[in-house]
Amino acid sequence: MIFDVASVRKHFPALQAGFAHFDGPGGSQVPDTVAEAVAATLTSPLANRGRVTRSERTADDIVLGARAAMADLLNADPRGIVFGRSMTQLTFDMARTLAAGWGPGDEVVVTRLDHDGNIRPWVIAAQNAGATVRWADFDPATGELTEDHIVAVLSPRTRLVAVTAASNLIGTRPPVRAITDLAHAAGALTYVDGVHYTAHTAVDVAALGADFYACSPYKFLGPHCGVVAAAPELLESLHPQKLLPSSDVVPERFELGTLPYELLAGTRAAVDFLAEMVPGTRDGAASRRERLLASMAAVEQHEDRLRARIEAGLAELAGVTVYSRAAVRTPTLLVGLGGREAAAYEFLAERGINAPAASFYALEASRHLGLGDAGALRIGLAPYVDGADVDRLLAALTDFVTGESTAG
Known part of the structure; x- marks a missing residue:
């Protein structure tokens, strides 16, 4: 190609x-297409989401379009695409929500290879719950994080393993699927930081085995916001702290306020730009997912x-x-x-x-x-x-x- x-x-x-x-x-x-999408949204009739007025429909269509675009990029379910201010903010929110079910004796695994955005939220949440944090090292001579490093800190009490799909510092891409398989065998959930990974390769959340996959559109040609992808059924089982009148529907229950419609329009435009960078993929025969691959x-x-x-x-x-x-x-x-x-x-x-x-x-x-x-x-x-x-x-x-x- x-x-x-x-x-x-x-x-x-x-x-x-x-x-x-x-x-x-x-x-x-x-x-330019991302900037144009942001500008066009800000100068369009807008309101809170709904299907009655034109302004409401514009906002609703933007949100649904952005969810569909991110689902195509990540090979995920659009009903499980959660938007937020940043990956860090979303991870803190998810950590607080998951930690509500943790207590003394429970354990959380983090790795020294990770960005602090996939370490500190879990460390703080574990400390507040009285749970134990287990640290997986990597080999500083090779930069490798292996299954053995994870096995060394897993136990039947592990509730979650947080691991990067690619180090933003040295680029290491650890064997995520092998790690998530180990975590699941131990009965733990997995939270995969895909912020750096998503910018450089085709992503398949299901193939990675990630229960939660976090990324940031501004790392792959889009505007500043954050995304977490998860199975809708998993999100249905979680209940974050939120305002009483706000929607309890998944994924809206995790978004905690009115979304930045212009940034979501820019996110969709970024995904579309990625899908069209190779001339041979621009005909109408291929799906957006196929063009992205x-x-x-x-x-x-x-x-x-x-x-x-x-x-x-x-x-x-x-x-x-x-x-x-x-x-x-x-x-x-x-x-x-x-x-x-x-x-x-x-x-x-x-x-x-x-x-x-x-x-x-x-x-x-x-x-x-x-x-x-x-x-x-x-x-x-x-x-x-x-x-x-x-x-x-x-x-x-x-x-x-x-x-x-x-x-x-």
């Missing part, structure tokens, strides 16, 4: 500013090619350490520069290259790698990154490492 990155880039107004964006893991740039496969190949070029270039630079070493990983590289990562961040920024240095909320992972709270330089790819961007990055890093400057 051909991926025409030049054609894709034409849809990103932000790229006209001339920057090379390797900061996608923190939030992607937005295509083809398009995301092409994106993955494109990003992997660029990642290989970056890795080859970094290997030629003295004093550079790459912490992204797992056998299966996203196109995200965490790079050490002998303690000069913050200076490199600024050096690159001066040359119009966005590649930040931090721990990126993956605090436990950064500490486990021996990087403390400071982390390192992160180079992340997105569909709109091209070979010229990679050349700029490698040239600038070469100048930084060798002490030369091409600023002018």
Whole structure:
């Protein structure tokens, strides 16, 4: 499948500013169609959802359309798509709801590979319930989180296993299906953080075995909001704290207020854009899910090619350490520069290259790698990154490492 990155880039107004964006893991740039969908919604007649007035129908259609789009992206049931302000907010809400049934003697498993958004909500909820938190480590030498790491902390008292589908810090993609199978065999639920994973590969929530799957549209070309996908039957069994007059229907009972219709319209537009990035998928014969599978496969190949070029270039630079070493990983590289990562961040920024240095909320992972709270330089790819961007990055890093400057 051909991926025409030049054609894709034409849809990103932000790229006209001339920057090379390797900061996608923190939030992607937005295509014109997403911005247009947001603007069109804000300038349309709108009201709270309903089916009587035109304004009510507009809002209702937007919500239903966004649920259907996310269901196609994740291969999930649209009746189980929950929207919220962010993945973090939704995870805190789900943690509080699930923890209402926990008590002393119960256990929750979290991993040191995860973003804090899939750690701290569970740690806090467990502490408030008197439950025990069990920590699954990963191998800092390889970046791998294996089934053995999970087996070591599972027990018959485990109520939930929270695990990332891909590390936002070093890109590791652990064997999620094997982990969820282990958790289910122990009688536990699974909460999978797919925020970083969803941006780089085709997602199938059922195939992953995730009871809950969380992601963020602003990581895959959409606006800032959060999504959790779960089986409607599972959501029916849960009862979050909410306002008395608000709907108790699933999934609305978890959304806690009027939804941001413009952001949901943008989310649908982002999914549609992803589905149409490969020209051969744009005819009407294929379903949106089929088009997404083809398009995301092409994106993955494109990003992997660029990642290989970056890795080859970094290997030629003295004093550079790459912490992204797992056998299966996203196109995200965490790079050490002998303690000069913050200076490199600024050096690159001066040359119009966005590649930040931090721990990126993956605090436990950064500490486990021996990087403390400071982390390192992160180079992340997105569909709109091209070979010229990679050349700029490698040239600038070469100048930084060798002490030369091409600023002018």
